[in-house]
Structure formats: structure tokens, C-alpha cells
Amino acid sequence: MRYLDKTVVGLSIVFVALVFADFFMAEWMRFIGLQSLARGAVALGLLVLWRTGLVSFGHALYFGFGAYAAAMLTLIGYHDAFLLVFAGTLSAGVLAFFLGFLLRRYRAIFFALLNMAFSMILYGVIVKTEELGSTDGFSVLTPTFLGYAPEGEAVQTTLFLFTLCFTYIITVGVHLYMKTTLGSMSMAVRENEIRVEYLGYSAEKVIHVKYVFSGLVAGFGGAIMALAVGQVDPDSMANWNVSGEFVFITILSGIGNVGATFIGAFVFELIRTYAFEYAPQIWQFILGGSLLAIIMFLPDGIWSLFSRFRKSEG
Amino acid sequence: MTVVLEVRDLQKTFGAVVAAKDINVTVNEHEIIGIIGANGAGKTTFVNMVTGYLKPTSGHIEFAGRNIMGLPPRTITKLGISRSFQVPQVFASESVFDNLMMAYAISEETGMGLLSPLYNDERAARVDGHLGRYQIAEYRNATASTLPQGVRKLLDIAMAAVSNPTILMLDEPTSGISVEEKFGLMDIIMEALHQDKTTVLFIEHDMEIVERYVSRVLAFYQGEVICDAPTAEALIDPGVREFVIGEEYHRTRTEIAANNGGEADNA
Numbered sequence: 001m002r003y004l005d006k007t008v009v010g011l012s013i014v015f016v017a018l019v020f021a022d023f024f025m026a027e028w029m030r031f032i033g034l035q036s037l038a039r040g041a042v043a044l045g046l047l048v049l050w051r052t053g054l055v056s057f058g059h060a061l062y063f064g065f066g067a068y069a070a071a072m073l074t075l076i077g078y079h080d081a082f083l084l085v086f087a088g089t090l091s092a093g094v095l096a097f098f099l100g101f102l103l104r105r106y107r108a109i110f111f112a113l114l115n116m117a118f119s120m121i122l123y124g125v126i127v128k129t130e131e132l133g134s135t136d137g138f139s140v141l142t143p144t145f146l147g148y149a150p151e152g153e154a155v156q157t158t159l160f161l162f163t164l165c166f167t168y169i170i171t172v173g174v175h176l177y178m179k180t181t182l183g184s185m186s187m188a189v190r191e192n193e194i195r196v197e198y199l200g201y202s203a204e205k206v207i208h209v210k211y212v213f214s215g216l217v218a219g220f221g222g223a224i225m226a227l228a229v230g231q232v233d234p235d236s237m238a239n240w241n242v243s244g245e246f247v248f249i250t251i252l253s254g255i256g257n258v259g260a261t262f263i264g265a266f267v268f269e270l271i272r273t274y275a276f277e278y279a280p281q282i283w284q285f286i287l288g289g290s291l292l293a294i295i296m297f298l299p300d301g302i303w304s305l306f307s308r309f310r311k312s313e314g
Numbered sequence: 315m316t317v318v319l320e321v322r323d324l325q326k327t328f329g330a331v332v333a334a335k336d337i338n339v340t341v342n343e344h345e346i347i348g349i350i351g352a353n354g355a356g357k358t359t360f361v362n363m364v365t366g367y368l369k370p371t372s373g374h375i376e377f378a379g380r381n382i383m384g385l386p387p388r389t390i391t392k393l394g395i396s397r398s399f400q401v402p403q404v405f406a407s408e409s410v411f412d413n414l415m416m417a418y419a420i421s422e423e424t425g426m427g428l429l430s431p432l433y434n435d436e437r438a439a440r441v442d443g444h445l446g447r448y449q450i451a452e453y454r455n456a457t458a459s460t461l462p463q464g465v466r467k468l469l470d471i472a473m474a475a476v477s478n479p480t481i482l483m484l485d486e487p488t489s490g491i492s493v494e495e496k497f498g499l500m501d502i503i504m505e506a507l508h509q510d511k512t513t514v515l516f517i518e519h520d521m522e523i524v525e526r527y528v529s530r531v532l533a534f535y536q537g538e539v540i541c542d543a544p545t546a547e548a549l550i551d552p553g554v555r556e557f558v559i560g561e562e563y564h565r566t567r568t569e570i571a572a573n574n575g576g577e578a579d580n581a
Contacts (some may be wrong), residue, residue, distance in 0.1 A: 180428065189418070194403050195417075
């Protein structure tokens with residue numbers, strides 16, 4: 001029972017509600033939902049880094065790596081969603097593990113931009129590789145789910161359910177992890193690395209663990225995105241502005257609660273979709289304006305609306 | 315008496331600057347040692363070398379029969395030497411209670427234990443006991459950055475002491491503390507460390523504090539230990555009076571310093 005706190009209960013209720021909603025949801029809504037879950041997963045990794053005092057401007061690296069890893073498997077005849085997403089997640093995690101040995105030595109702007117540099121290397125490699133469709137990318141065929149091969153609308157319904165289950169597990173896992181000693185060390189490293197070293201633990205090791213985690217979830221998000229869109233291409237998967245979107249979502253959500261990340265991702269998708277539809281000439285202006293408004297009026301992100309509400313209640 | 319720390323021929327140079335030279339010190343269990351010396355004499359350099367923050371240029375450091383030279387601070391901490399800082403190193407935006415919870419958790423957990431919840435009632439009870447011994451229980455829920463200097467110093471030392479180290483090195487525990495508060499603060503620290511039977515080495519500028527709490531003095535001057543003796547003896551040592559306490563006439567003092575400095579260079 002000690003693991004059942006408000007956040008876990010809240011996440012579970014939303015999870016069950018969304019599972020039911022999946023069967024009645026309009027198709028466009030489900031599509032926005034899928035994208036929110038995919039981007040939200042990446043932002044979840046950024047949230048963990050942020051709590052450790054680090055911002056990455058390059059997580060499109062792992063997002064794109066996961067997406068391309070999953071998509072490339074379909075080229076050689078594998079279509080099972082479980083396998084594709086697992087491969088995307090794991091390969092991005094392995095990449096993060098190796099790059100982590102270098103990145104854990106950097107802080108602040110150096111950490112942020114070194115990530116960006118690596119992500120642009122991936123972008124460059126994809127653009128130069130004609131076998132992977134260069135700037136056009138390539139299509140990802142419809143996945144199967146442990147032998148079940150849905151058709152028509154059922155594809156998205158099943159994929160949404162699939163994504164929802166894994167996202168739920170990851171999110172609850174992250175929430176519980178943050179209460180452990182290793183999870184709480186985010187705070188310790190952010191506040192004072194010297195003290196952490198003199199208490200007997202390596203601050204760099206803490207950062208490395210967080211970094212690998214952020215790579216894993218970004219790879220997961222990328223693989224889901226590849227399946228949801230049915231297409232991978234460098235500009236919407238690995239370019240630096242994609243990394244920027246993840247940071248945008250993290251600021252929008254705030255780092256107060258793991259659930260907020262997905263609310264932030266959903267709001268981001270809504271703003272972008274509607275701004276693009278109703279104001280195609282100035283949609284970036286609207287996006288920028290909303291970020292400005294958030295920073296000015298809700299510096300702790302959307303989540304502060306909830307905590308404010310709770311305070312006025314009590 | 316058991317020897318816990320043995321330092322032999324320790325040297326540290328930064329380019330042409332000699333920060334530590336021929337340091338030979340033996341520390342016995344349960345000793346309380348005062349490290350004195352003017353600013354820049356090499357006191358903190360000595361503490362930094364023993365705790366692994368600075369790598370000595372040459373020499374030998376042995377702790378509990380094991381060579382610890384070149385090990386990083388985290389390993390040396392795990393082996394049993396902790397330290398506090400002249401400028402308190404705490405988790406500034408967290409409460410005093412959370413600071414100590416974190417400190418206990420890091421020093422207690424290893425391996426898979428790191429994935430068990432940080433909070434448990436037994437650990438919270440240990441933290442409250444610790445807060446009581448360092449007499450900062452009334453600040454339990456205050457944010458560390460808002461604490462008065464004396465309390466922040468106590469928190470820093472309390473955090474260094476959570477692992478119940480064999481040796482605790484305190485870097486100027488009373489710096490920045492008003493004269494009226496100094497003795498009260500030192501009483502609290504010394505009482506708590508005495509209960510734990512901790513060997514203490516602390517850097518201090520106030521000779522009244524040294525006289526009252528310390529059984530042995532290490533006096534540093536220009537990177538060298540110029541006196542290593544029981545307190546009463548050390549405080550009347552001519553070299554110590556000359557270069558550390560400075561109670562000679564100013565004129566004679568500078569003259570002798572110039573002479574001695576010249577001799578040291580020739581040697």
C-alpha cells in the first residue's frame with residue numbers, strides 16, 4: 001500500500017478512462033493522443049534530467065534513433081509492434097549509455113549543446129544515406145501485435161491501447177523511482193555535487209543513470225511516433241527543432257509531476273494543430289506567444305495550476 | 315594508542331608555488347588535533363590532500379593500514395574519513411530534514427538498496443536523533459538557504475558526521491561566527507563527536523578555541539609543519555608565536571621572518 005499515493009491513483013484513473021475512451025474517440029483525437037504520448041515520453045526523460053539540473057537541446061538524437069531503428073526493422077521484414085518498440089527503446093538506450101561516458105562530464109550550456117551536436121550528426125548521417133530515403137525518409141508498414149494484424153481504424157485503436165499500457169507502466173515507474181534514494185539523488189546532484197562526492201557517491205554516475213533513462217524513453221517515444229505516423233524522415237524525427245519541441249513541452253508542463261508531462265505534450269499538440277489549421281501564416285508566432293505566456297504567468301508550468309487550485313481548496 | 319592516519323613526506327606544488335612540503339604527521343585514534351597557521355600556510359591544502367580532493371605531488375598517506383593516496387573523495391569517505399567545509403556545502407533549496415535524509419540515504423545504501431524508497435520511518439528517526447544531538451531540531455523544516463550562519467555550519471558538520479567516520483576533518487568550524495556564539499557551537503560539535511568516539515582534526519584561527527578543545531597542535535607555515543606538539547607546549551613555541559599567533563613586536567617579527575625566509579631559501 002505504501003506505493004499507492006495520489007499520483008499513482010490519479011494516473012491509474014486516467015489510464016482506465018483513456019482505455020475506454022479509445023473505443024469511442026474520434027480518429028483525429030486519437031492521432032493527437034498518440035503523438036502526445038510519444039512526445040510526452042521524451043519529455044519525461046527531460047524532466048528527470050531537468051530535476052538533476054541539466055537541460056538537453058538534443059534529445060531528437062534518441063527520438064530519431066529509436067524511430068529509425070524501429071522503422072529499419074520493418075524494412076527487413078519484422079512487423080511486430082512489441083519487437084519494434086523494444087528494439088527502438090533499447091538501441092537508443094545503448095547509444096545513450098556510450099555517449100553518457102562523455103556527456104556526464106559536462107554541465108549547463110555545454111551539456112545542452114553537446115547533445116545538440118550529437119543529434120545533428122545523426123541528422124547529417126540520415127540525410128546523406130540514400131538507402132534510408134535521405135531527406136524524404138521512408139514509409140513504415142502497418143505493425144502487427146503478437147500475430148494480430150488489425151486493419152483500417154483498428155490499427156490506430158490497437159496502437160493507442162498498446163502505447164497507453166506501456167506509457168502508463170513507464171510513468172508510474174518513473175514516479176516511484178523518483179522516491180528512491182537513487183531517484184532523489186537528482187536533487188542532491190543539482191544542489192551540490194561536492195557534498196554528494198563527500199557523502200560517498202559519484203555525481204557523474206548519478207547523471208549517467210539519468211541520462212541512459214532519458215535515452216531509453218526518448219527511443220520509446222520515437223518508435224511509437226514512427227508507427228503512429230507510418231513514416232520516418234529526418235526533419236520531423238532528428239532535426240534540432242524537434243529537440244526544441246521537447247524542451248518546449250518540458251517548460252510547458254513544469255517538473256512538478258510526471259503526469260503533467262503528458263498534459264503538456266497534449267496542450268502542445270493542440271496549440272500546434274489548431275494554430276497551423278487556423279493561422280497557417282503565423283502559427284509559429286502563436287506557438288512562441290504561448291511559450292512566452294507560460295513563462296511569464298506560470299513559470300512552474302501547467303502543473304502549478306493544479307497545485308494552486310489545491311492550495312486554495314485547503 | 316592505535317595509529318589511524320599516517321602521512322609521510324607529503325608534497326604539493328602548483329607550478330613554482332610550494333603549497334605543501336615534507337609533511338609528516340601521525341594521528342592516533344580518538345585524538346583531537348588543532349591545525350593552526352596564517353592564511354595560505356597550507357592548512358586547507360593538507361585537508362584537501364588527505365580527503366582526496368587534491369592529488370599530492372608526492373608522498374604517502376596511509377589510513378587504517380591502507381594506502382589511500384590518489385583515491386577520490388567518495389572512496390575515502392566510504393573508508394572512514396569525512397570532512398566539513400569552511401563554506402558550508404549543503405543542499406540549499408531543501409529543508410534541514412531533507413538534507414540529512416539524503417545524507418543518511420547516500421551513506422547507508424549501496425547496490426540495489428539505492429532503489430528502495432528514500433524515506434522510511436527508521437531513517438527519519440535517525441535523522442531526528444541527529445538533529446537533537448546537533449541541537450538544530452527547531453530548524454527541522456527550515457530551508458537550508460535561509461538558516462543563520464551558525465546553524466548552517468552545524469548542518470554541514472552534521473551531514474559530514476552521518477556516516478560515523480573514523481576521522482572527521484573540520485575546515486574552520488567557527489569562521490564567520492560571532493565571538494559570543496563560538497564556544498556554544500564548539501561545545502555542541504565536540505560533545506556529539508565525543509559520543510561517536512570520532513578522531514577530529516580541525517582548522518582554527520582562534521587560540522582560545524584551540525586551548526580549550528584541542529590536545530595537540532599542528533602549526534603550518536609556508537606549506538610546512540613547523541610545530542607538532544601538545545597544546546600547552548605548542549602555544550609557547552617561539553616559532554608558533556612568531557609566525558602563527560604573532561604576538562611579538564611588529565618590527566622584530568618582520569625582521570626575523572625575513573631572516574628565516576632567506577635561510578629557508580638557501581637550505
